[in-house]
Amino acid sequence: xxxxxxxxxxxxxxxxxxxxxxxxxxxxxxxxxxxxxxxxxxxxxxxxxxxxxxxxxxxxxxxxxxxxxxxxxxxxxxxxxxxxxxxxxxxxxxxxxxxxxxxxxxxxxxxxxxxxxxxxxxxxxxxxxxxxxxxxxxxxxxxxxxxxxxxxxxxxxxxxxxxxxxxxxxxxxxxxxxxxxxxxxxxxxxxxxxxxxxxxxxxxxxxxxxxxxxxxxxxxxxxxxxxxxxxxxxxxxxxxxxxxxxxxxxxxxxxxxxxxxxxxxxxxxxxxxxxxxxxxxxxxxxxxxxxxxxx
Amino acid sequence: xxxxxxxxxxxxxxxxxxxxxxxxxxxxxxxxxxxxxxxxxxxxxxxxxxxxxxxxxxxxxxxxxxxxxxxxxxxxxxxxxxxxxxxxxxxxxxxxxxxxxxxxxxxxxxxxxxxxxxxxxxxxxxxxxxxxxxxxxxxxxxxxxxxxxxxxxxxxxxxxxxxxxxxxxxxxxxxxxxxxxxxxxxxxxxxxxx
Numbered sequence: 001x002x003x004x005x006x007x008x009x010x011x012x013x014x015x016x017x018x019x020x021x022x023x024x025x026x027x028x029x030x031x032x033x034x035x036x037x038x039x040x041x042x043x044x045x046x047x048x049x050x051x052x053x054x055x056x057x058x059x060x061x062x063x064x065x066x067x068x069x070x071x072x073x074x075x076x077x078x079x080x081x082x083x084x085x086x087x088x089x090x091x092x093x094x095x096x097x098x099x100x101x102x103x104x105x106x107x108x109x110x111x112x113x114x115x116x117x118x119x120x121x122x123x124x125x126x127x128x129x130x131x132x133x134x135x136x137x138x139x140x141x142x143x144x145x146x147x148x149x150x151x152x153x154x155x156x157x158x159x160x161x162x163x164x165x166x167x168x169x170x171x172x173x174x175x176x177x178x179x180x181x182x183x184x185x186x187x188x189x190x191x192x193x194x195x196x197x198x199x200x201x202x203x204x205x206x207x208x209x210x211x212x213x214x215x216x217x218x219x220x221x222x223x224x225x226x227x228x229x230x231x232x233x234x235x236x237x238x239x240x241x242x243x244x245x246x247x248x249x250x251x252x253x254x255x256x257x258x259x260x261x262x263x264x265x266x267x268x269x270x271x272x273x274x275x276x277x278x279x280x281x282x283x284x285x286x287x288x289x290x291x292x293x294x295x
Numbered sequence: 296x297x298x299x300x301x302x303x304x305x306x307x308x309x310x311x312x313x314x315x316x317x318x319x320x321x322x323x324x325x326x327x328x329x330x331x332x333x334x335x336x337x338x339x340x341x342x343x344x345x346x347x348x349x350x351x352x353x354x355x356x357x358x359x360x361x362x363x364x365x366x367x368x369x370x371x372x373x374x375x376x377x378x379x380x381x382x383x384x385x386x387x388x389x390x391x392x393x394x395x396x397x398x399x400x401x402x403x404x405x406x407x408x409x410x411x412x413x414x415x416x417x418x419x420x421x422x423x424x425x426x427x428x429x430x431x432x433x434x435x436x437x438x439x440x441x442x443x444x445x446x447x448x449x450x451x452x453x454x455x456x457x458x459x460x461x462x463x464x465x466x467x468x469x470x471x472x473x474x475x476x477x478x479x480x481x482x483x484x485x486x487x488x489x
């Protein structure tokens with residue numbers, strides 16, 4: 001299987017552990033990931049706040065480049081990129097004004113966007129293209145006894161819930177169960193993490209993050225699994241400030257791809273586990289059990 | 296007990312403002328709002344807002360431009376799209392919030408040094424010149440412009456990022472920056488001409 005890959009800025013910066021774990025996992029499953037040549041920033045929520053039409057033109061360049069490269073699917077791991085690229089496709093279809101602006105902009109660079117490339121999240125591709133049965137075959141170190149809170153965040157499931165429910169998605173739950181983990185009931189799985197408010201208005205942003213951490217601890221989770229670089233940063237990097245305000249809620253947050261890599265038995269070095277503020281290690285007794293299966 | 300006036304006067308309306316917002320792509324359905332309040336109930340940030348999303352919808356429709364654009368509500372919206380998914384009238388409330396942010400930036404009506412619009416502007420400027428965003432550099436620029444004290448209070452994050460090899464000081468950039476600039480300029484011309 002061949003896929004075009006749109007990393008987005010975060011996966012080259014703060015969220016590089018996501019890329020560093022996603023690529024070996026995909027390779028291990030026999031999926032080829034070709035990084036889109038000369039991709040640009042999707043614009044995220046910020047460009048949309050300044051100018052909607054130009055934000056769509058900016059995002060559409062990536063869609064046009066993917067089409068030019070003949071990509072059927074563009075794998076987009078970051079939630080903001082996933083949303084913006086999908087939103088742009090919808091806007092081009094629905095709004096004559098935006099379509100005209102995009103055509104004018106792309107035309108000036110000899111590009112065009114006809115909407116033939118699907119923008120897809122790796123979670124969708126892993127579970128619905130590659131399949132849980134194939135993934136199960138690759139599991140050599142089941143995550144037995146590991147309690148995971150599955151956290152999806154907002155923008156992969158809303159508003160374009162293409163492969164799962166907008167409020168109660170279960171794709172990652174099923175994937176984690178396949179890896180042998182115990183998925184805890186986590187009703188806040190799609191509640192906002194605070195996004196960039198943690199940096200701009202910490203009094204508010206950090207409270208949203210705190211609520212998520214506290215609930216995961218209360219539910220007895222060992223770790224939070226996330227699918228978004230900004231969610232991972234918020235849940236991982238502000239423990240000190242949060243503890244000062246509301247008391248300790250110490251729990252690590254990792255990318256779901258890092259847990260996949262562990263279960264596949266990939267070397268820990270390849271999975272960028274050292275990139276987190278709050279370190280995650282498989283509880284050794286539990287891992288020991290898994291390595292030497294009882295008969 | 297402090298008594299404040301809550302009634303609104305005709306003189307505060309800026310005629311045509313609601314229509315202008317409703318002309319923005321994605322915002323057309325605002326007129327069908329039934330003021331049920333589902334958006335406010337869904338919103339994880341409405342408890343911190345000066346005006347709830349439902350109030351924002353009503354005030355936009357009734358042309359109360361200044362009150363809406365000067366409220367913190369439009370900036371607190373973190374784009375979780377909960378309201379948009381839940382609205383029984385299928386109004387894209389998140390997109391209306393975007394239209395209001397754009398308008399507030401264009402008209403320059405937001406509190407001085409308020410970091411959220413500054414972040415949006417700095418982000419946009421970095422994308423236009425480099426084609427990509429380098430988060431650590433962006434955050435430093437934001438803190439310089441909005442709040443120097445924030446640099447000091449975030450030293451732990453800085454050290455943590457260095458320790459985990461994520462503190463990037465070299466700009467990420469695309470190869471064909473000229474192509475991007477040509478595209479955005481051509482698209483902007485189209486907009487002004489229409």
